[in-house]
Every structure is written in C-alpha cells, then in structure tokens.
Amino acid sequence: MSSEEFTQHISKQFNADLEEVRSHILAMGGMVEKQVIDAVQALVEGDSALAAEVISNEKQVNGMERRIDEECTRIIALRQPAASDLRLLVAATKANTDLERIGDEANKIAKMAIRLSEDGAIPRGYIEIRHIGNHVNAMLRQALDAFARFDVEQAIAVVREDKSVDVEYESAMRLLVTFMMEDPRYIKRALNVMWSLRALERIGDHARNIAEQVIFLVKGKDIRHMPLSSLDDNDLVNNGEGV
Amino acid sequence: MSSEEFTQHISKQFNADLEEVRSHILAMGGMVEKQVIDAVQALVEGDSALAAEVISNEKQVNGMERRIDEECTRIIALRQPAASDLRLLVAATKANTDLERIGDEANKIAKMAIRLSEDGAIPRGYIEIRHIGNHVNAMLRQALDAFARFDVEQAIAVVREDKSVDVEYESAMRLLVTFMMEDPRYIKRALNVMWSLRALERIGDHARNIAEQVIFLVKGKDIRHMPLSSLDDNDLVNNGEGV
Numbered sequence: 001m002s003s004e005e006f007t008q009h010i011s012k013q014f015n016a017d018l019e020e021v022r023s024h025i026l027a028m029g030g031m032v033e034k035q036v037i038d039a040v041q042a043l044v045e046g047d048s049a050l051a052a053e054v055i056s057n058e059k060q061v062n063g064m065e066r067r068i069d070e071e072c073t074r075i076i077a078l079r080q081p082a083a084s085d086l087r088l089l090v091a092a093t094k095a096n097t098d099l100e101r102i103g104d105e106a107n108k109i110a111k112m113a114i115r116l117s118e119d120g121a122i123p124r125g126y127i128e129i130r131h132i133g134n135h136v137n138a139m140l141r142q143a144l145d146a147f148a149r150f151d152v153e154q155a156i157a158v159v160r161e162d163k164s165v166d167v168e169y170e171s172a173m174r175l176l177v178t179f180m181m182e183d184p185r186y187i188k189r190a191l192n193v194m195w196s197l198r199a200l201e202r203i204g205d206h207a208r209n210i211a212e213q214v215i216f217l218v219k220g221k222d223i224r225h226m227p228l229s230s231l232d233d234n235d236l237v238n239n240g241e242g243v
Numbered sequence: 244m245s246s247e248e249f250t251q252h253i254s255k256q257f258n259a260d261l262e263e264v265r266s267h268i269l270a271m272g273g274m275v276e277k278q279v280i281d282a283v284q285a286l287v288e289g290d291s292a293l294a295a296e297v298i299s300n301e302k303q304v305n306g307m308e309r310r311i312d313e314e315c316t317r318i319i320a321l322r323q324p325a326a327s328d329l330r331l332l333v334a335a336t337k338a339n340t341d342l343e344r345i346g347d348e349a350n351k352i353a354k355m356a357i358r359l360s361e362d363g364a365i366p367r368g369y370i371e372i373r374h375i376g377n378h379v380n381a382m383l384r385q386a387l388d389a390f391a392r393f394d395v396e397q398a399i400a401v402v403r404e405d406k407s408v409d410v411e412y413e414s415a416m417r418l419l420v421t422f423m424m425e426d427p428r429y430i431k432r433a434l435n436v437m438w439s440l441r442a443l444e445r446i447g448d449h450a451r452n453i454a455e456q457v458i459f460l461v462k463g464k465d466i467r468h469m470p471l472s473s474l475d476d477n478d479l480v481n482n483g484e485g486v
Contacts, residue, residue: 066467073329073333076319076329077325077326077329080323082320083320086316086320087316090316090336093333093336094340097337097340177430177431177434180423180427180430181427181428181431184423184424184427184430185424187420187423187424187430188420191420191437194434224305224308224309
C-alpha cells in the first residue's frame with residue numbers, strides 16, 4: 001500500500017486529521033531520539049547539566065503522548081474509520097506508547113549519568129554504552145523513517161537489527177561482570193553502567209515494536225511473536241494487503 | 244458509570260462482543276498472574292521444572308494478546324462505537340499490552356530461576372523476592388478486579404501501591420549491592436536476583452498502568468503522568484463522567 005492510498009478520502013478534513021497524527025508521531029519520535037542521544041552523551045562525558053536537561057524534557061514527551069492518544073481516540077469516535085485508516089490509528093496509538101517508553105528509558109540513563117558524575121567514572125563500559133547507544137538510535141531513526149514512508153522492507157531490517165543489539169548487550173554485560181569481580185570497589189558504579197545498558201537494550205526493543213507496527217499497518221499482518229525466519233517470506237515483502 | 248451502563252445497547256450482538264473482550268482480558272489476566280506466581284516460586288525454591296513450564300506457557304500468553312488485539316480492532320471497525328464503548332475498547336487494548344509485558348517479565352524471572360538453580364542459590368535476596376512478588380501480584384489482582392467491576396477507588400489504590408513497591412525495591416537493591424561488595428564471589432548470582440527484582444518492579448508498573456486505564460475508562464480522564472497528590476481530588480472518585 002502506498003502513501004497515496006492512505007490519503008484518498010472523500011472527506012478532506014479526515015485526510016488532514018490522519019496526516020496530523022502521522023506528523024505528530026514523527027515529531028515525538030524526533031524529540032525522544034534527541035533525548036536518547038543527549039542521555040548517552042551526558043553519561044559518557046559525565047555532563048550532569050545535559051542529564052538534568054533530559055530529565056526536565058521528560059514532561060514534554062509525556063504531554064505529547066497524551067495529546068496523540070486523545071487525537072487518535074477522537075478521530076476514531078468522530079470519523080469511524082475502517083480498514084487501513086483504522087489500522088493507521090491503531091498503529092499510531094501503539095507507536096505512541098513505545099515512543100513514550102523510550103523517553104522513560106532515556107530518563108533513566110540521564111539519572112544514571114548524574115549518579116556516575118557524582119561518584120566518579122569507571123574504566124570500563126563507556127565504549128560499549130556509546131556503541132550500543134548509536135546502534136539503537138539508528139534503529140529508532142529507521143523505524144520512524146519506515147513509519148513515515150510506509151516502508152515494510154526497512155521495517156523488517158529494524159526487526160532483524162534488534163537481534164544484533166541483543167548480542168552486543170550480552171557481551172557488554174559479561175565484560176562488566178568480569179570487571180566487577182576483578183575489582184569490587186567499582187561494583188556500585190558498574191551497576192549504574194549496567195542499568196544504562198539495559199535501558200539501551202530496551203530502547204532497541206521499542207524501536208522493534210514500532211517497526212512491527214509499520215508492518216501491521218501496511219500488510220494488515222500482526223508479526224509480533226513470529227519467528228524471525230518467517231520474515232524471509234517473500235509474500236510479506238512483495239504482496240499487497242495481507243490478511 | 245456502572246457496569247450496566249456499558250451494557251445498554253440496541254444491538255445485543257455488540258453487547259455480547261464487549262462482554263467477550265472484557266472476559267478475555269480477565270482470562271488473560273488470570274493466566275499471567277499464574278505465570279508470575281509460578282516464576283517467583285520457581286526462583287525461590289530453585290525449581291527449574293516449574294521455571295521451564297513458565298517459559299513454555301509464554302507462547303500461549305502471546306497468542307491470547309494477539310487474539311484480543313484483533314478482536315478489539317474488528318469490533319471498532321464493525322460497530323463503530325462512540326464514547327464509553329470506544330473507551331472500553333481502547334482501555335482493553337492497552338491493558339492487553341501491559342498484560343503481555345507482565346508475561347514477558349515472568350518469563351525473564353523464570354530464566355533467572357533456571358540460571359540460579361544451575362549456579363547455586365545465594366544467601367540473600369530471596370525473602371525480598373518473595374515479598375515483592377506477593378506485593379506486585381496483589382496489585383495485579385486488584386487492578387484486574389477494578390477492571391472487572393469498573394471500580395475507580397480500587398484502581399486509585401493500586402496506583403498508590405506502586406510507590407511502596409518502588410521503596411521496597413530500592414531497599415532490596417541496596418541490600419544486594421552491599422552483599423556483592425562483601426563477597427564478590429556471589430556477584431554473578433546476585434545479579435540474577437537483581438534482574439528478577441527489577442522484573443518484579445516492572446510488573447508493579449504494568450499493574451499500575453492497567454489501573455490507570457480503568458480510571459480513564461470510567462472517568463474519561465487520562466491520569467497518566469499526573470502527580471499522585473492530584474488523585475486525592477474527590478471529583479475523581481465521586482463524580483460521574485469527567486472530561
């Protein structure tokens with residue numbers, strides 16, 4: 001299904017409503033993306049002022065979430081959309097929840113950044129934080145891009161990418177466990193780095209969820225909980241509407 | 244709004260549809276509740292067979308989530324509900340996501356239970372796991388109860404309860420950090436207990452989310468991200484429909 005198909009409506013107002021939801025989701029996406037980048041930078045560079053900024057922006061993200069939710073519910077009630085339009089609104093509502101949760105995770109990383117800047121840095125884990133941070137941020141950007149262009153192939157790429165984030169995460173965690181055992185004085189601070197890694201790994205999960213919503217949106221096919229291997233299915237990529 | 248008000252519809256079929264969604268949500272709630280209880284028991288008692296059972300039940304929970312989601316979308320498309328009925332379907336969709344995530348967390352605890360039963364137990368943290376496990380399970384049961392009876396007061400009680408789980412969680416974490424520093428040989432295993440505590444704390448968050456959906460459902464008021472103090476507002480408890 002192309003972007004145009006979503007915009008062929010008798011009612012111009014309805015059309016405008018749907019476009020607005022889409023652009024609000026993308027604006028919120030841009031906002032949480034910046035939150036994640038700033039939180040990671042604050043942690044890696046020990047910049048507690050930047051971390052405080054992330055924490056104070058959290059309210060704005062929550063406000064955006066509430067407005068998008070209200071918007072979607074209002075449109076469903078007023079316009080009573082069917083088929084692909086309804087799917088767009090359902091997908092937008094779910095993507096909205098995931099974006100807000102990404103904001104929550106960025107907030108947690110910012111809190112850890114403040115603790116670490118108070119307690120002092122540790123000699124391990126920062127490279128991994130930056131690396132995985134870049135990785136999940138790229139996933140998030142691609143998932144939003146896929147949402148903007150109804151691009152199923154890109155969405156499938158994001159779903160696959162999540163596996164490699166998980167591998168990087170596991171390896172970083174092992175490194176930190178070894179480090180803690182070698183030098184127990186660092187346990188407390190290393191735990192803060194671990195919680196931050198965990199938060200990044202969850203951001204990858206949420207980006208994956210958004211990508212799955214794009215696939216549902218375009219194909220009408222709910223691929224959550226399906227094995228990755230089944231995504232090789234050409235049907236999913238090349239056909240028109242699914243179920 | 245009482246339960247009867249939700250059931251006064253011209254179409255008997257629509258009525259039956261809504262009741263079915265509600266009962267499916269409650270059935271799924273019962274299922275994930277059991278998953279959490281079993282996962283905690285498996286961990287505390289080192290019962291890896293029970294943990295394996297929890298892990299294999301995960302698929303069933305995911306299947307239930309998918310079916311409820313499809314059901315809600317189908318009803319919205321077919322019946323084009325407005326006002327309170329639409330809110331019920333939106334709330335059900337969101338509660339559904341939270342229940343599935345609780346299932347995920349139970350699954351994680353079960354995995355930790357298997358690791359701990361392989362690596363050997365540690366002398367700390369189990370009392371806290373059991374205690375917080377009971378606490379979040381009670382919250383979950385109350386949230387589902389509130390959902391079943393459209394009971395706003397009980398829902399508000401659950402929202403409040405989440406604060407005290409957070410306090411218990413922080414205290415258990417501090418205990419484990421101290422323990423790790425005293426005896427670094429236990430670091431790896433203590434981390435597994437910490438991840439399980441984290442999972443329980445998140446289950447509390449999800450129970451809170453479900454309770455917030457009940458308030459939204461009955462009052463039409465989105466209380467997410469509102470300060471707890473504002474819940475003292477008698478309007479919220481005693482009045483009829485809100486916004």
